[in-house]
Amino acid sequence: MLEKFIAQHPIYTEIPVAWGEMDALQHVNNVVYFKYFETARIDFFTQVNLLSNLQTTQVGPVLSDNHARYKRPVTFPDTLLVGVKISDIQADRFMMHYTVFSQAQQAVTTLGNSLVVMFNFKTGKKATLIPELLSALRDHEEEKTEA
Template structure:
């Protein structure tokens, strides 16, 4: 199966990371589970961009991770400087689908491509809710979706 690698220019939010020694497995590569931690840092960077501070959580609404997946394309070895790119692909009534990449900062080699679905949740009611309009507008302005 051929995997389409998105252009780096599509990702207006990029978080810089350094690979830590503790990220490695016995083979000297970044452990596959750590990629999901990298994606998490990318999602947090994205949410900080479209909803700065704690305004969203303080309003009683929080994005919950409903789904995540990763295609591993190339191993990462220590030391390495990385960029985690995150962009919105789709905005639904109560969810946002994100695409993410893990790239080498030098040379831009793509090591992984991920996808995540965030569902917006009313913490008091314990149920999914519509995405707040200011957040929806911020995502539209940033990523055009």
């Protein structure tokens, strides 16, 4: 299962589950998954150099929408792999998809997605994807299944 997950998600982030992330029901609290998604998102952005010019250009990503679907509870101790894929690339936005894989359970536990919009922090308006970023996103775009 792990090998299949890694083959399907060439960009993933490894996140150890912390004891304090569990709630009174003895599983990872639902809101913690959004922190996991954020960690994987920033890791992905770093790998595709999205944040490298943020200080000089003042153009960067903001979230417009964020969702999670919980399939199985996760408990401590565990190490999660959060895979990232891209879809729905448009001139100023794209969708990020997260798949959370539990090493302890050898199973996918959570699915999520975020709509990311490029934003110019100087002007306070949306911005377009630069060609280099567009190319990097397309390299990690989900494969379309043919009907």
